[in-house]
Amino acid sequence: MRVVALAGGTGGAKLADGLQAVLPPGDLTVVVNTGDDTERHGLLVMPDHDAVLYMLAGRFDFERGWGQVGETWAVMDGLAEYGEEAWFRLGDRDFATHIARTARIRDGQGLTRAVRPLQVALGVTTPILPMADRPVRTQVRTDDGWLDFQEYFVHQRQGPEVREVRFDGDLEPTAEVVAAVEAADVVVIGPSNPIVSIGPILAGPVRDLVAARARADIPVVAVSPIVGGVALKGPADRMLLSLGHESSARGVARIYADLATDFVLDAIDADQEPDIGALGMRTHVTDTVMADAAGRDRLARSVLGFVS
Amino acid sequence: MRVVALAGGTGGAKLADGLQAVLPPGDLTVVVNTGDDTERHGLLVMPDHDAVLYMLAGRFDFERGWGQVGETWAVMDGLAEYGEEAWFRLGDRDFATHIARTARIRDGQGLTRAVRPLQVALGVTTPILPMADRPVRTQVRTDDGWLDFQEYFVHQRQGPEVREVRFDGDLEPTAEVVAAVEAADVVVIGPSNPIVSIGPILAGPVRDLVAARARADIPVVAVSPIVGGVALKGPADRMLLSLGHESSARGVARIYADLATDFVLDAIDADQEPDIGALGMRTHVTDTVMADAAGRDRLARSVLGFVS
Numbered sequence: 280m281r282v283v284a285l286a287g288g289t290g291g292a293k294l295a296d297g298l299q300a301v302l303p304p305g306d307l308t309v310v311v312n313t314g315d316d317t318e319r320h321g322l323l324v325m326p327d328h329d330a331v332l333y334m335l336a337g338r339f340d341f342e343r344g345w346g347q348v349g350e351t352w353a354v355m356d357g358l359a360e361y362g363e364e365a366w367f368r369l370g371d372r373d374f375a376t377h378i379a380r381t382a383r384i385r386d387g388q389g390l391t392r393a394v395r396p397l398q399v400a401l402g403v404t405t406p407i408l409p410m411a412d413r414p415v416r417t418q419v420r421t422d423d424g425w426l427d428f429q430e431y432f433v434h435q436r437q438g439p440e441v442r443e444v445r446f447d448g449d450l451e452p453t454a455e456v457v458a459a460v461e462a463a464d465v466v467v468i469g470p471s472n473p474i475v476s477i478g479p480i481l482a483g484p485v486r487d488l489v490a491a492r493a494r495a496d497i498p499v500v501a502v503s504p505i506v507g508g509v510a511l512k513g514p515a516d517r518m519l520l521s522l523g524h525e526s527s528a529r530g531v532a533r534i535y536a537d538l539a540t541d542f543v544l545d546a547i548d549a550d551q552e553p554d555i556g557a558l559g560m561r562t563h564v565t566d567t568v569m570a571d572a573a574g575r576d577r578l579a580r581s582v583l584g585f586v587s
Numbered sequence: 588m589r590v591v592a593l594a595g596g597t598g599g600a601k602l603a604d605g606l607q608a609v610l611p612p613g614d615l616t617v618v619v620n621t622g623d624d625t626e627r628h629g630l631l632v633m634p635d636h637d638a639v640l641y642m643l644a645g646r647f648d649f650e651r652g653w654g655q656v657g658e659t660w661a662v663m664d665g666l667a668e669y670g671e672e673a674w675f676r677l678g679d680r681d682f683a684t685h686i687a688r689t690a691r692i693r694d695g696q697g698l699t700r701a702v703r704p705l706q707v708a709l710g711v712t713t714p715i716l717p718m719a720d721r722p723v724r725t726q727v728r729t730d731d732g733w734l735d736f737q738e739y740f741v742h743q744r745q746g747p748e749v750r751e752v753r754f755d756g757d758l759e760p761t762a763e764v765v766a767a768v769e770a771a772d773v774v775v776i777g778p779s780n781p782i783v784s785i786g787p788i789l790a791g792p793v794r795d796l797v798a799a800r801a802r803a804d805i806p807v808v809a810v811s812p813i814v815g816g817v818a819l820k821g822p823a824d825r826m827l828l829s830l831g832h833e834s835s836a837r838g839v840a841r842i843y844a845d846l847a848t849d850f851v852l853d854a855i856d857a858d859q860e861p862d863i864g865a866l867g868m869r870t871h872v873t874d875t876v877m878a879d880a881a882g883r884d885r886l887a888r889s890v891l892g893f894v895s
Contacts, residue, residue: 321690353659357683361708363690371679374686375665382629382671400669 280306280587283463287312287476288330289344289512290504291469293569296334297579298467299405300572308459309335309407312471313390314417314446314479317429319367320358322377323384326429327476328394328409329376336401344512347372366434389413391453408455410480415448417475428475437514440521444474450483460488465586468501470567472515473534474522486538493540498586500541501560502578503528506567507547529554536560541586543567561585588614588895591771595620595784596638597652597820598812599777601877604642605887606775607713608880616767617643617715620779621698622725622754622787625737627675628666630685631692634737635784636702636717637684644709652820655680674742697721699761716763718788723756725783736783745822748829752782758791768796773894776809778875780823781842782830794846801848806894808849809868810886811836814875815855837862844868849894851875869893 282302284295286309295309312327326345333339338347350370359365369377376397383393389412398407417428421439431439452460460466466489471477481489493499508527510516516526524530528544529551535542536558544551545567552562563585569575590610592603594617603617620635634653641647646655658678667673677685684705691701697720706715725736729747739747760768768774774797779785789797801807816835818824824834832838836852837859843850844866852859853875860870871893877883 320686321693322686351659351661351679353679354662354683354686357680358687361683361687361705363687371659371661372665374682375662375669378628378630378662378682378686379666379669379671385629397669 280464280583281462282307282465282467282583283459284309284467284469285477285480286310286327286331286469287471288315288327289471290502290569291471291476292327292331292334292339293575294467294469294502294578294582295331295405296572297569297575297577298583299335300576301579301583304404307405309405310410310456310459310480310485311407312476312479313409313411314415314475315428315432316414316416317367317427319369319377320363322374322381324367324369324377325380325390325394325409328407329373331407332376332394332398332401332403335398335403335405335407338401346370367429389453391455406455406459408453408459410452410456410485411448411450411483412453413449413451415446415450415479417479418445418447419443419475420445432514437517441514441518442521444478444522446479446482450479452483452485452488456485457488460485460492463492463497465583466492466497466499467582468499468535468539470502470504472504472510472513472518473531474515474518481538490538493538498541499539500543500582500586501531501535501539502543502567502582503531503545503548505531506545511568527551532558532560543582543585588772588891589770590615590773590775590891591767592617592775592777593785593788594618594635594639594777595779596623596635597779598877599779599784600635600639600642600647601883602775602777602810602886602890603639603713604880605877605883605885606891607643608884609887609891612712615713617713618718618764618767618788618793619715620784620787621717621719622723622783623736623740624722624724625675625735627677627685628671630682630689632675632677632685633688633698633702633717636715637681639715640684640702640706640709640711643706643711643713643715646709654678675737697761699763714763714767716761716767718760718764718793719756719758719791720761721757721759723754723758723787725787726753726755727751727783728753740822745825749782749822749826750829752786752830754787754790758787760791760793760796764793765796768793768800771800771805773891774800774805774807775890776807776843776847778810778812780812780818780821780826781839782823782826789846798846801846806849807847808851808871808890808894809839809843809847810851810875810890811839811853811856813839814853819876835859840866840868851890851893
């Protein structure tokens with residue numbers, strides 16, 4: 280069963296890790312958001328790709344919520360001493376990722392080709408495909424104007440209200456992404472921020488590819504990142520509200536209603552099941568909170584079980 | 588007394604440190620070789636500049652012979668795991684230097700402008716001027732053909748015999764170097780490898796600037812890097828021999844004879860003083876081995892004393 284999972288940084292990455300654990304090797308492909316990629320100190324940083332990479336490699340630092348376990352901070356301390364901006368913290372092992380990748384890109388490799396050897400080197404056999412090979416940069420409009428995503432997300436700590444979101448760049452998917460989606464037996468839209476994590480992936484031609492799978496009776500199953508009205512991590516809840524959505528499973532379901540065939544919501548939100556069903560999707564209620572590896576595997580098994 | 592010191596990586600850097608210690612603030616300018624600069628992992632590494640930088644900042648690792656004291660190696664370990672070439676070891680704090688500098692250069696700054704803030708950040712008030720703003724790459728011809736300098740120096744551990752040396756790039760000195768040499772009351776040619784450390788500095792127009800100072804009766808004093816026939820560090824002795832020179836203070840003196848007014852040799856080589864004097868230079872015999880900070884200060888004081 281060929282499964283394509285769309286993922287942002289944390290929820291989607293966790294579910295991808297569960298899917299990797301429960302599927303036979305070779306069955307999973309992860310398509311990852313590149314809209315929050317950014318250049319720091321002349322190096323390309325890919326927060327969502329790297330979250331998935333470290334997660335699937337068993338190195339993700341769950342306590343910190345990003346980066347690798349056991350990180351050290353010598354480079355960052357050195358850069359701070361040199362007067363470089365230090366609000367975007369990067370660990371030493373993380374720098375190795377950004378340095379190796381940036382060197383490959385400066386050698387002329389596209390994102391997909393530049394990141395694959397890094398995945399293989401960390402023992403990750405699951406392909407983690409950047410949604411596009413060329414740069415895309417998510418920007419958010421606040422009351423102070425347009426901000427680069429990481430300026431909003433990290434520097435301003437998601438403080439400002441988001442009034443509008445746009446994706447600056449070339450959303451053309453890679454041949455690898457097109458092939459993976461066209462061959463998928465199941466498409467999973469992971470429990471990541473629907474606006475700025477899944478949003479960029481579905482803002483381009485990938486949306487039509489996924490819609491074509493749904494028309495071909497292939498399940499397209501979205502998992503709600505909102506549980507009990509709040510996002511488990513990140514600003515999805517406030518962002519949904521400030522952009523005129525409802526911060527609820529139902530609010531997320533409305534965003535995916537014209538694309539997904541199936542919607543997975545948490546047991547705590549079971550009362551919203553009829554409303555979501557009325558949107559034309561099959562609904563599935565389960566415990567969606569992934570507190571540990573067992574939780575990730577359990578949700579992955581549930582999601583696959585619902586649609587197969 | 589405005590002193591300009593020409594320096595390579597270790598001997599010249601040590602003498603520069605002594606000069607900085609004994610001269611009033613503002614009197615010393617160091618012009619540093621950039622011929623052994625190299626790109627590693629997409630980052631510009633400047634071994635001689637950084638040796639002088641760390642030396643003058645009091646951070647040079649004398650035990651290792653390069654880099655900063657207390658270094659850690661997390662980035663290098665990460666890069667090695669990613670399959671990147673690992674024979675050119677760089678510490679984490681060193682990476683901060685290369686990252687900050689490369690970012691400035693990619694922003695369009697020349698070498699001089701890119702490195703000055705790093706010097707200031709480490710508390711080094713002495714200007715350390717790259718000999719040129721544009722890339723120069725020393726290459727050595729061995730029996731296997733032309734090699735980049737660091738391939739010969741680090742990767743092949745100075746094993747092959749050097750048959751020829753060339754400097755690939757633009758040797759045009761910066762306005763800062765020109766101004767410093769033209770204003771110098773003393774020019775010190777440090778005890779660095781005369782072929783590949785001092786050689787690149789004097790292969791371009793700086794040579795004529797220094798010669799003009801000598802004609803204006805400004806002392807140009809060279810300090811021998813060869814003591815008792817051997818180089819205290821590096822391959823200068825074997826390189827002198829394989830290029831047809833003598834590996835001795837006298838051999839070095841012959842190289843500088845048409846430029847320098849004064850030559851400092853070690854007491855152990857005092858028997859060569861008449862030969863060196865016969866080349867037309869004033870000779871000065873002293874203990875040139877700088878075993879510690881006191882030794883560096885002592886040699887600096889001696890050199891300045893000889894010519895003032």
